[in-house]
Amino acid sequence: KNEVEQSPQNLTAQEGEFITINCSYSVGISALHWLQQHPGGGIVSLFMLSSGKKKHGRLIATINIQEKHSSLHITASHPRDSAVYICAVGNTGNQFYFGTGTSLTVIP
Amino acid sequence: DTEVTQTPKHLVMGMTNKKSLKCEQHMGHRAMYWYKQKAKKPPELMFVYSYEKLSINESVPSRFSPECPNSSLLNLHLHALQPEDSALYLCASSQEGQPTTSSGANVLTFGAGSRLTVL
Numbered sequence: 001k002n003e004v005e006q007s008p009q010n011l012t013a014q015e016g017e018f019i020t021i022n023c024s025y026s027v028g029i030s031a032l033h034w035l036q037q038h039p040g041g042g043i044v045s046l047f048m049l050s051s052g053k054k055k056h057g058r059l060i061a062t063i064n065i066q067e068k069h070s071s072l073h074i075t076a077s078h079p080r081d082s083a084v085y086i087c088a089v090g091n092t093g094n095q096f097y098f099g100t101g102t103s104l105t106v107i108p
Numbered sequence: 109d110t111e112v113t114q115t116p117k118h119l120v121m122g123m124t125n126k127k128s129l130k131c132e133q134h135m136g137h138r139a140m141y142w143y144k145q146k147a148k149k150p151p152e153l154m155f156v157y158s159y160e161k162l163s164i165n166e167s168v169p170s171r172f173s174p175e176c177p178n179s180s181l182l183n184l185h186l187h188a189l190q191p192e193d194s195a196l197y198l199c200a201s202s203q204e205g206q207p208t209t210s211s212g213a214n215v216l217t218f219g220a221g222s223r224l225t226v227l
Contacts, residue, residue: 040223041220042114042196042218042220042221043151043198043221044218048216090202090216094156094158096153096216098150098151099150100150
């Protein structure tokens with residue numbers, strides 16, 4: 001059983017569409033991370049959040065601690081958003097659990 | 109400086125070679141990690157160093173040997189690897205005991221990775 005589940009696994013969207021990626025977790029956490037990885041590239045941290053909502057440009061991340069659920073939204077999607085988006089949760093120690101990732105392709 | 113720097117970016121080695129991957133951070137993070145990532149899979153934890161001491165070893169074969177010479181550096185020594193060890197090796201760091209948020213959350217910062225090919 002995975003501590004972190006993401007959906008969908010794969011997502012194809014037309015440029016300009018609104019995109020939502022979901023993450024559910026089953027462990028106690030202090031924070032949830034949304035990470036982005038372009039093909040063949042390293043991992044970039046997009047957000048770290050422990051409550052509420054954060055916005056950065058066209059990206060919005062929300063978390064509901066009671067429901068153990070988070071969403072990553074991309075508004076006005078663009079082909080350069082094509083990447084794998086990974087949800088990871090961490091506690092106050094050194095344990096981080098990763099979801100299997102959502103592969104997003106945005107078509108021009 | 110808010111980066112984790114990994115070198116080399118790419119490494120090709122034979123099964124009898126000895127090589128090392130290096131990772132450096134100057135954010136004052138006291139926990140450092142090695143992850144292995146195969147294509148289309150999430151990162152798999154290999155080792156965690158906390159205050160320069162090995163705190164987690166996820167049953168990694170002895171042909172991978174980590175070393176933490178000081179609080180800013182983390183090495184991964186490679187010897188007698190197998191072709192199935194070819195992967196992206198990611199270094200990460202986080203604060204330890206010094207939370208950056210009121211909830212005690214731990215920032216996790218990744219390097220760009222070292223892509224290893226074993227022939």
